[in-house]
Structures are given as structure tokens and as C-alpha cells.
Amino acid sequence: MGKIITIANQKGGVGKTTTAINLAACLAVLEYKTLLIDADPQGNATSGVGVDPRTIKGGLYECTIQQSNAKPYILKTDTPHLDVLPTNADLAGLEIELVNLNQREQMMKRVLQPLKDEYDFIIMDCCPSLGLIVINSLCAADSVLIPVQCEYFALEGMGQLLQTVKFVQTHLNTQLDIEGVLLTMFDGRLRLANQVVEEVKMHFQDMVFDTIIQRLTKLAEAPSFGKPSSCTMPQVKDLPII
Amino acid sequence: MHDASGKGSTNYLNLARELLQRNGLTKFTTRGKSKPEPPEELNENGI
Numbered sequence: 001m002g003k004i005i006t007i008a009n010q011k012g013g014v015g016k017t018t019t020a021i022n023l024a025a026c027l028a029v030l031e032y033k034t035l036l037i038d039a040d041p042q043g044n045a046t047s048g049v050g051v052d053p054r055t056i057k058g059g060l061y062e063c064t065i066q067q068s069n070a071k072p073y074i075l076k077t078d079t080p081h082l083d084v085l086p087t088n089a090d091l092a093g094l095e096i097e098l099v100n101l102n103q104r105e106q107m108m109k110r111v112l113q114p115l116k117d118e119y120d121f122i123i124m125d126c127c128p129s130l131g132l133i134v135i136n137s138l139c140a141a142d143s144v145l146i147p148v149q150c151e152y153f154a155l156e157g158m159g160q161l162l163q164t165v166k167f168v169q170t171h172l173n174t175q176l177d178i179e180g181v182l183l184t185m186f187d188g189r190l191r192l193a194n195q196v197v198e199e200v201k202m203h204f205q206d207m208v209f210d211t212i213i214q215r216l217t218k219l220a221e222a223p224s225f226g227k228p229s230s231c232t233m234p235q236v237k238d239l240p241i242i
Numbered sequence: 243m244h245d246a247s248g249k250g251s252t253n254y255l256n257l258a259r260e261l262l263q264r265n266g267l268t269k270f271t272t273r274g275k276s277k278p279e280p281p282e283e284l285n286e287n288g289i
Contacts, residue, residue: 019257179264
């Protein structure tokens, strides 16, 4: 049975999509069957693995609103072991359409639960909000990974996000765990970045991943090629742990 | 062009490995995929 990990932070530009794409790609490179789910109407995770959101015949929106099988909408990517459940701008309408439905928080869970038998890991990229789409993804997930940017407002909104996670854990998904806090966009030349690392580690202690994602131009450029930075080259498996 | 052997890949590969460790999937085979550690009371042969 696979594990659903949702990447969430209501703050924008903290590295959610980059993390979702590259973590999914690395798990796939390590030969774990992985599904990347794009739960952001901007569709950047979709295009980031080489699928044009304008050309898809359906995706997360369709299967969620129809409560239908998601498999027909899942696409293979160029990376072996990595599939994507794409999305396009239609997903923005889901937020409004769910409002009047019973058990609106569980709509994605019912669709995604059967996929856990098909994949080792399911990585969900969320939009920067705490709306119904994100609540749905937290309800469907086994754990949440929280990227935090190593910048001045790093901890802004973290309290609200953790309150939301606690609310979901208490009322909607008692199995939801916090996978960890991931520091992103770290520039070791900046004193501020080092201070943020210290502060986040002081607040969240063991919850913080030892791995810190550095601010790199090539990471930012990779989506323009429609491929994860951590693409399919076999030697990536043999890279040393730094 | 895609930085497959650069720092960006290394960062996320390390994250993937750390995540696998946190989930009890720590031993890497030659093919890359890790396997769950056997319970403590069993030896390497599962006895």
C-alpha cells in the first residue's frame, strides 16, 4: 500500500511545486512507482514533467467532481516509474463547486484512495491557499510535507497552516501525519538564510529535514525544459549523499 | 541542461533518501530501490 504525501504551505513561492516535481522524480529514479498529482490550478507541476495542461482531456478536476476512476486521466512521463495526474485551470472551479456538497472535504480522498494500491508514493502539489482544494488534499493524504523558504517571512503563516493541519487531524483525517519541514531556497552566503535555518530548527526540531534545498538557478530553469532537474539519467542514483 | 548530476539533483535525491529513511525504507540495493529493514530479532537471512 502506497503513501500519499501532500506538499502544502499557503504561502506562495516557497518551493512547493519544485519540491513536488523533483521529489517525485527522485523517488521514481530510485525505482519507486510514483504518481505526481497536480492540485494547483496553475498546472505548473503538470507542465514541469512535460505535459501541456492545455492539451489534457481531463485530470484531477474531472475525476473529483464526477467521483470517478482517476486512472483514465493518469499520464506517463518521460521519467520511468513516474506518472502524473494532471490538472489545468478548470480545477479553480472545484473550490466553488464543492461548497454546497455533502462531505466536500472527502471528495479527493474517495478518488485517490484506490490509487494507493498502484503506487509506492503519491506526491500531491498543492496551491498556495488553505481553501477546500488544500483541505481535500490534507484529508486524502497520509502525511504533509511543509516547504519553508529561507527568507525573512519564513515563519509567516506557519502558525495558521499548523492550526489547519491540527484541525484536519482532529476532525477530518486522524491518520494525517507531518512528514517534515523542508528548508528551501537556501543561500549560504546570506547571514539571514543561516539565521532562518537556526530559527526553524529551534521551533520545529526533529520535524525539520536534515536535507536543505539550495537556491539554484538550474532548479528554477528546469521546468522550462518540461523535465525535472532530477531527471532520468541513471548516474543520479549513484550520486553521493552530501 | 537538466542538472542531473548537479547540486539541484543531489539536494532532492538526498531528500528522497531521507524521506525513505524516515519511513523505514533504508537499505539500498544495487538497483537503487531500498528495502525495509528486517525486524531486530531476525538475522540477515531472516532466521
